[in-house]
Amino acid sequence: MSWFTKQRRLKLDPIPLAEMLHQILAEEDTPHSIPDAYNLPEAVHESFRAKVLLYREAMILFALVGQSHADPLFVPALREYEHILFQDGPEEAVRSGRLQAVRDAMKDIADLLTPRDDPYLSWARRWFAGIGQDETNPITLGVFLCFWMDWYVAVQTSLKKMAE
Numbered sequence: 001m002s003w004f005t006k007q008r009r010l011k012l013d014p015i016p017l018a019e020m021l022h023q024i025l026a027e028e029d030t031p032h033s034i035p036d037a038y039n040l041p042e043a044v045h046e047s048f049r050a051k052v053l054l055y056r057e058a059m060i061l062f063a064l065v066g067q068s069h070a071d072p073l074f075v076p077a078l079r080e081y082e083h084i085l086f087q088d089g090p091e092e093a094v095r096s097g098r099l100q101a102v103r104d105a106m107k108d109i110a111d112l113l114t115p116r117d118d119p120y121l122s123w124a125r126r127w128f129a130g131i132g133q134d135e136t137n138p139i140t141l142g143v144f145l146c147f148w149m150d151w152y153v154a155v156q157t158s159l160k161k162m163a164e
Contacts (some may be wrong), residue, residue, distance in 0.1 A: 009076065022085075025158065032143070044132050055105050055148070060081065063159055092124075112149075
């Protein structure tokens with residue numbers, strides 16, 4: 001009866017899947033990924049956009065690593081996504097600091113998703129401090145945290161829907 005069993009596969013080949021994840025989930029702006037959503041001064045807009053992109057890329061990588069450990073079906077997509085993030089190769093990624101920046105962002109994302117004894121608002125506060133913004137408004141910090149938590153759920157949901 002094993003010939004009736006459908007073999008699991010990804011809905012897209014690994015290359016287009018990785019490209020789609022990056023284009024839609026990392027590069028495209030959403031209402032909560034623009035500096036105006038947090039009333040940030042013009043001086044930090046560029047830093048904000050760069051850091052949001054880095055964290056989105058790192059969050060996708062973080063999710064793909066986790067999904068690949070749970071389901072080997074995602075390993076080729078993970079490799080393709082790594083290739084997108086580090087197009088010039090691992091040596092250049094190390095030399096340019098890009099690899100360390102992505103690792104640091106992934107570690108910070110892990111801290112957000114599995115907090116130790118640090119309150120959530122301080123995570124958002126540290127994130128804003130990293131772009132030179134001393135944000136203290138709890139509503140702004142809360143909205144920002146919700147944005148990242150929702151984004152993680154969106155990435156996870158997208159990955160799970162890619163397997164059939």
